[in-house]
Amino acid sequence: MEFIDVSYRYKGEPDDALLGFSLSVLPGRATALLGPNGSGKSTALGIGSGWLHPATGRIERGGSVAFLPQAERLAFSFSCLEYVSFGRAPHLPYLAVPSGSDEEKARAALREVGMGTKMDRRITALSGGELQLVRIARALAQEAAYVLLDEPSDMLDPAHAASIGDAIRRLTASGVGVLFSTHDLALALACADEAALMRSGRLVASGPTAEALDCEVLGELYGTPFGLTSLPTPLHR
Amino acid sequence: MTEPSRKAPGRLAASLVILLAATAAALLFGRYPSPGFINPGTLLEDPLALRVVLLVRLPRTLGALLLGAALGASGAALQFVFANPLVDAGFLGVSQGASFGAALAMVLGGGSLALFGSAFGFAILALGMSVAMAGRIRFGGAVLRLLLSGIAVSAFFSALVALLKYGADPLKTLPEITYWLMGGLSAVTWKTLSIAAPIAAVSIIGLVALRWRTALLSLDEATAASLGARPRLERTVVLGLAAAGVAAVTAMAGVVAWVGLIVPHIARLVLRGDGSPTVPGSAILGALFVVVCDALSRGLFSGELPLGVTTSLAGTVAFFALLVGRRINVERG
Numbered sequence: 001m002e003f004i005d006v007s008y009r010y011k012g013e014p015d016d017a018l019l020g021f022s023l024s025v026l027p028g029r030a031t032a033l034l035g036p037n038g039s040g041k042s043t044a045l046g047i048g049s050g051w052l053h054p055a056t057g058r059i060e061r062g063g064s065v066a067f068l069p070q071a072e073r074l075a076f077s078f079s080c081l082e083y084v085s086f087g088r089a090p091h092l093p094y095l096a097v098p099s100g101s102d103e104e105k106a107r108a109a110l111r112e113v114g115m116g117t118k119m120d121r122r123i124t125a126l127s128g129g130e131l132q133l134v135r136i137a138r139a140l141a142q143e144a145a146y147v148l149l150d151e152p153s154d155m156l157d158p159a160h161a162a163s164i165g166d167a168i169r170r171l172t173a174s175g176v177g178v179l180f181s182t183h184d185l186a187l188a189l190a191c192a193d194e195a196a197l198m199r200s201g202r203l204v205a206s207g208p209t210a211e212a213l214d215c216e217v218l219g220e221l222y223g224t225p226f227g228l229t230s231l232p233t234p235l236h237r
Numbered sequence: 238m239t240e241p242s243r244k245a246p247g248r249l250a251a252s253l254v255i256l257l258a259a260t261a262a263a264l265l266f267g268r269y270p271s272p273g274f275i276n277p278g279t280l281l282e283d284p285l286a287l288r289v290v291l292l293v294r295l296p297r298t299l300g301a302l303l304l305g306a307a308l309g310a311s312g313a314a315l316q317f318v319f320a321n322p323l324v325d326a327g328f329l330g331v332s333q334g335a336s337f338g339a340a341l342a343m344v345l346g347g348g349s350l351a352l353f354g355s356a357f358g359f360a361i362l363a364l365g366m367s368v369a370m371a372g373r374i375r376f377g378g379a380v381l382r383l384l385l386s387g388i389a390v391s392a393f394f395s396a397l398v399a400l401l402k403y404g405a406d407p408l409k410t411l412p413e414i415t416y417w418l419m420g421g422l423s424a425v426t427w428k429t430l431s432i433a434a435p436i437a438a439v440s441i442i443g444l445v446a447l448r449w450r451t452a453l454l455s456l457d458e459a460t461a462a463s464l465g466a467r468p469r470l471e472r473t474v475v476l477g478l479a480a481a482g483v484a485a486v487t488a489m490a491g492v493v494a495w496v497g498l499i500v501p502h503i504a505r506l507v508l509r510g511d512g513s514p515t516v517p518g519s520a521i522l523g524a525l526f527v528v529v530c531d532a533l534s535r536g537l538f539s540g541e542l543p544l545g546v547t548t549s550l551a552g553t554v555a556f557f558a559l560l561v562g563r564r565i566n567v568e569r570g
Contacts, residue, residue, distance in 0.1 A: 030329075034245075046459070049459065049463050050462070050463070051458075051459045051462055065463065066463060067459065067460070067463035068460075069406065069457065069459045069460060072456065072457055072460055073455075073456065073457040074456075075320035075321060075322065075455050076317070076320075076322070076452070076455050076511035077511045078452070078510075078511055078512055079510060079512065082452075082512040082513075084457065086452075086453050086464055087464065089450075089453055089464040089465050089466065090464060090465035094445050094450065095447065095450075096449075097448070097451070097513065099447040111505055122511070127507070142464070176380075
């Protein structure tokens with residue numbers, strides 16, 4: 001997936017939300033988008049998913065895309081299995097309902113993210129972390145070439161944030177290209193191969209995560225000094 | 238909260254069997270030759286009883302089945318489309334549009350066909366106005382815009398109905414309009430049924446066929462779009478199908494309230510889940526609800542109760558019971 005000099009401005013807004021943004025997302029690699037609030041991360045993901053269309057520039061997608069927006073409206077208590085089965089929609093004709101094999105793929109996806117024992121649980125009864133895993137299972141069931149996630153570890157406890165990192169790792173291991181926005185530097189370091197840093201709608205730096213997340217660069221990006229501290233961190237399972 | 242069950246197909250089949258039994262019972266229930274149930278054997282001996290069943294109760298009961306199924310299926314589908322479990326066709330202006338159309342035909346003195354055509358036409362016009370106005374609102378998501386414009390269009394047609402009632406002949410037309418607005422199947426004949434049935438059948442079959450795509454539309458637009466849906470187009474298709482069904486049965490039977498709102502909740506309880514089987518479940522249980530309410534309306538007292546009054550009484554009691562039992566959880570909407 002390639003963003004080529006993409007710009008975007010929301011209706012009625014004076015400034016561009018995205019300006020001359022170029023980035024490549026490679027199959028089997030995860031890229032973390034970092035930057036202050038309002039820097040254009042969600043806009044970039046919206047354009048990557050096809051939900052928003054670039055005003056100028058273009059986007060090239062080398063395959064289908066699954067998108068997990070940051071917040072999701074859940075007005076009905078679908079079971080996890082019903083919800084993950086929605087991931088099969090792009091593979092089904094308009095009037096079809098999921099077949100036995102679609103349901104089997106949904107089950108496999110739930111098992112893959114460690115939610116195999118909660119297939120019949122209602123999604124509105126899940127914790128935030130479990131719900132995020134089930135949403136990733138939906139993206140897995142979609143069998144897309146690229147998965148885009150908007151702040152996947154937002155408001156999750158450290159253990160669930162770590163399991164989201166594991167799920168992202170498994171996606172890339174299976175050849176999927178992943179692009180996710182985050183404020184969680186630990187998540188970026190744990191599972192992103194590359195980091196892209198954004199400010200005011202522009203890409204300001206990108207490169208291998210460990211190199212890009214330099215204290216000086218981050219200090220400049222967020223406008224506050226950064227230093228290295230040692231924090232207790234959940235170990236990979 | 239109850240865990241969802243994967244027994245929906247079995248429960249749907251059981252509901253269908255109960256519906257068939259209730260329909261047969263409704264045909265045998267009434268006030269001829271005496272209040273209560275007729276012994277089926279009597280039909281062979283009493284030609285008048287047979288005529289009452291075939292010419293009066295059968296079209297009426299078929300009308301009740303159609304009315305309940307159309308209102309139930311469209312209520313469930315609209316709740317998915319609006320991602321809101323407290324919505325029914327009244328929120329799109331469809332019922333009020335039909336009311337105005339019917340009242341106008343009565344004031345102008347048209348026959349039953351003119352009344353049906355006018356009610357149906359204004360119901361569809363009201364939907365068109367809701368959709369067109371929603372497109373001109375410049376804030377909020379598509380669903381909120383449609384809901385707001387639907388409420389405004391409903392209020393607009395309610396005001397027009399009030400105006401017609403105000404100017405109507407108080408001895409003849411006003412009671413006609415008032416009675417029609419309460420809803421009822423007493424005027425249903427094979428003729429009106431033959432016009433409403435094909436439209437309602439297309440609506441019910443279409444909504445049931447699209448149940449899974451419709452459930453998918455309850456996810457937010459960006460998510461639905463990333464799953465290959467075209468939310469705007471697909472929403473319009475479901476709205477059109479639902480409105481056509483509601484318009485046809487409302488033109489036939491007047492405003493029968495609460496069915497579209499309450500029946501999907503009962504279906505979710507019966508099916509132990511919120512998924513796509515809610516749509517066929519609501520069609521079956523809606524039909525059951527209306528067949529039972531209609532039989533009670535016409536058979537319980539010597540004078541007939543308006544069907545809309547019976548469904549409103551039963552519906553509001555059920556709604557309150559569901560609210561108190563926390564079976565309706567609006568917080569999550």
